[in-house]
Amino acid sequence: MNKETLIQVHNRIKPLIHNTPVLTSQLLNVKAGCNLYFKCENFQKMGAFKMRGAANAILALSDEERLCGVVTHSSGNFAQAVSLAAQKLGVKAYIVMPKNAPQVKKDAVKTYEGHIIECDSTLQAREATAKKVKDEYGATFLHPSNQDEVIFGNSTAAIELLEEQPNLDIILTPVGGGGLIAGTALAAHYFSDNCIVIGGEPMEADDAYRSLISGKIETNEKTDTIADGLRTHLGDRNFPIIQKYVDKIIRVEENEIVEAMKLIWERMKIITEPSCAVPFAAVLKYKDEFKNKNVGIILSGGNVDLKNLPF
Amino acid sequence: MNKETLIQVHNRIKPLIHNTPVLTSQLLNVKAGCNLYFKCENFQKMGAFKMRGAANAILALSDEERLCGVVTHSSGNFAQAVSLAAQKLGVKAYIVMPKNAPQVKKDAVKTYEGHIIECDSTLQAREATAKKVKDEYGATFLHPSNQDEVIFGNSTAAIELLEEQPNLDIILTPVGGGGLIAGTALAAHYFSDNCIVIGGEPMEADDAYRSLISGKIETNEKTDTIADGLRTHLGDRNFPIIQKYVDKIIRVEENEIVEAMKLIWERMKIITEPSCAVPFAAVLKYKDEFKNKNVGIILSGGNVDLKNLPF
Numbered sequence: 001m002n003k004e005t006l007i008q009v010h011n012r013i014k015p016l017i018h019n020t021p022v023l024t025s026q027l028l029n030v031k032a033g034c035n036l037y038f039k040c041e042n043f044q045k046m047g048a049f050k051m052r053g054a055a056n057a058i059l060a061l062s063d064e065e066r067l068c069g070v071v072t073h074s075s076g077n078f079a080q081a082v083s084l085a086a087q088k089l090g091v092k093a094y095i096v097m098p099k100n101a102p103q104v105k106k107d108a109v110k111t112y113e114g115h116i117i118e119c120d121s122t123l124q125a126r127e128a129t130a131k132k133v134k135d136e137y138g139a140t141f142l143h144p145s146n147q148d149e150v151i152f153g154n155s156t157a158a159i160e161l162l163e164e165q166p167n168l169d170i171i172l173t174p175v176g177g178g179g180l181i182a183g184t185a186l187a188a189h190y191f192s193d194n195c196i197v198i199g200g201e202p203m204e205a206d207d208a209y210r211s212l213i214s215g216k217i218e219t220n221e222k223t224d225t226i227a228d229g230l231r232t233h234l235g236d237r238n239f240p241i242i243q244k245y246v247d248k249i250i251r252v253e254e255n256e257i258v259e260a261m262k263l264i265w266e267r268m269k270i271i272t273e274p275s276c277a278v279p280f281a282a283v284l285k286y287k288d289e290f291k292n293k294n295v296g297i298i299l300s301g302g303n304v305d306l307k308n309l310p311f
Numbered sequence: 312m313n314k315e316t317l318i319q320v321h322n323r324i325k326p327l328i329h330n331t332p333v334l335t336s337q338l339l340n341v342k343a344g345c346n347l348y349f350k351c352e353n354f355q356k357m358g359a360f361k362m363r364g365a366a367n368a369i370l371a372l373s374d375e376e377r378l379c380g381v382v383t384h385s386s387g388n389f390a391q392a393v394s395l396a397a398q399k400l401g402v403k404a405y406i407v408m409p410k411n412a413p414q415v416k417k418d419a420v421k422t423y424e425g426h427i428i429e430c431d432s433t434l435q436a437r438e439a440t441a442k443k444v445k446d447e448y449g450a451t452f453l454h455p456s457n458q459d460e461v462i463f464g465n466s467t468a469a470i471e472l473l474e475e476q477p478n479l480d481i482i483l484t485p486v487g488g489g490g491l492i493a494g495t496a497l498a499a500h501y502f503s504d505n506c507i508v509i510g511g512e513p514m515e516a517d518d519a520y521r522s523l524i525s526g527k528i529e530t531n532e533k534t535d536t537i538a539d540g541l542r543t544h545l546g547d548r549n550f551p552i553i554q555k556y557v558d559k560i561i562r563v564e565e566n567e568i569v570e571a572m573k574l575i576w577e578r579m580k581i582i583t584e585p586s587c588a589v590p591f592a593a594v595l596k597y598k599d600e601f602k603n604k605n606v607g608i609i610l611s612g613g614n615v616d617l618k619n620l621p622f
Contacts, residue, residue, distance in 0.1 A: 021332070042580045043580055047580060262617065265582055265617060266582075266617065269353045269354055269358060269581060269582040269583075269613035270580060270581055270582065271576055271580040271581065271582060272580075302580035306573065306576060306577065306620065306622050307622065309617065309620075311617050311618065
């Protein structure tokens with residue numbers, strides 16, 4: 001893996017993704033005491049950065065593999081991303097979802113012609129069902145965050161951000177499964193001289209923070225956070241990248257996440273997921289650390305249930 | 312008034328406003344059966360197109376008038392727009408507001424250093440108080456929609472939209488006091504060859520629709536619409552422009568407004584006021600009329616109470 005790999009990945013997925021806008025807000029700059037550049041992946045196709053990794057993972061398949069389709073187990077953004085990328089590339093997508101997943105999530109997958117296979121709601125059942133699909137159809141398993149091609153695809157959001165704002169001192173991302181921050185850290189390493197990468201994580205699901213301290217992948221006993229995209233833990237493909245290239249992880253409280261989310265909605269007039277607000281909350285919490293710096297924040301997605309908002 | 316006037320107005324207010332982005336959505340294009348171009352005045356300074364008219368009206372004052380300040384009676388976007396434009400130009404802004412106006416609206420005006428003068432909540436009290444301020448301080452009264460300089464300022468949103476998309480067949484705006492649609496109609500008349508202008512209005516406050524039929528300014532007996540920005544009626548300065556240059560007004564039901572608003576929020580991931588959804592609802596209601604056309608929609612603003620959403 002080198003810079004050339006990421007350039008090739010970016011060129012390859014360009015026809016399938018938006019180069020999303022970078023928005024700024026004078027009011028939020030004043031509030032935070034630094035220059036904020038928000039990379040709006042909430043405006044990405046299907047509404048989240050996951051499209052980048054999913055597109056790249058499918059494009060990396062051989063012709064033969066494409067014929068057999070892909071499978072993933074997810075009820076969230078990655079399910080939609082795989083379905084849409086597969087649809088655009090004429091590949092069959094099998095999406096393993098718990099029976100009790102919300103109808104709205106099933107409908108979203110169906111919109112993109114993903115083929116839903118229902119199972120029980122345990123992780124074991126989901127993994128077993130995905131394996132069964134893999135064995136039966138020869139479909140390639142795609143992991144939402146712990147797979148090189150997904151991580152490389154995710155890196156392209158930060159590559160675009162750095163193309164538009166080469167003078168960034170810091171890029172922040174939320175940390176869930178680790179696929180976004182690992183890709184972002186690779187992008188900052190290869191596409192900037194001095195830009196560091198910091199993760200934002202809910203105190204209530206601080207597995208990545210603890211993993212960086214202990215030097216091994218930690219998991220969460222409870223994940224009682226509004227940032228529902230960040231309840232997962234790191235994997236063996238992204239953790240070494242995070243250890244090597246991520247500066248640190250900042251943890252924030254639930255009320256700080258809600259307050260930051262409200263500011264983004266009210267002041268920037270854009271719809272973003274609670275997870276997006278976590279890195280912004282980190283900046284607001286430790287203003288001195290970011291004072292007068294040029295700070296990029298990757299807003300990871302905008303798929304929210306409007307009937308269930310925290311304010 | 313001619314094309315040159317509007318060019319001068321646009322150049323004059325440019326330092327005070329954003330040239331807001333024009334967003335598109337493939338999904339909404341498919342849904343509507345036409346090519347939609349949304350001019351995002353929800354991203355305008357203070358969150359609404361009103362900034363354009365307010366800025367122009369204050370810039371049009373003589374030096375002597377500027378010294379005496381400006382006054383308006385409004386508890387909505389125009390109050391914020393006048394406060395912000397006045398603040399930027401070093402002019403004192405007196406904002407007459409009903410005592411019982413929501414604290415959040417008072418706070419918004421105070422953010423921009425507007426000087427609030429409270430009165431009873433009747434229109435008579437508001438007009439009398441504004442007149443008193445005018446007499447006492449020599450402040451110039453600014454009307455939110457029925458004043459030439461405000462209308463000319465408002466026209467600049469459509470001028471920018473036509474600069475970016477010169478091939479528009481139609482531009483739609485919501486119709487409240489008539490200041491936005493009148494300005495838009497002037498812009499389409501002077502800055503395009505064939506682009507027509509259509510208004511969207513709630514069935515529950517269809518004064519402009521009835522005014523165009525009767526040939527005189529009609530008012531609303533009730534204004535029971537979620538589109539709270541559209542409850543006002545036309546005025547003697549904008550009505551003749553609307554009569555001359557607006558193609559027609561389309562009326563929509565409340566449920567159609569909410570449905571259109573939900574589509575904008577969920578699919579475009581942007582926060583817009585209910586009023587913004589009215590012209591889009593009109594397109595969805597009469598798809599045949601817009602089929603395959605290039606349709607601009609001015610999204611008038613994004614200042615909503617997140618605690619009080621219709622979905």
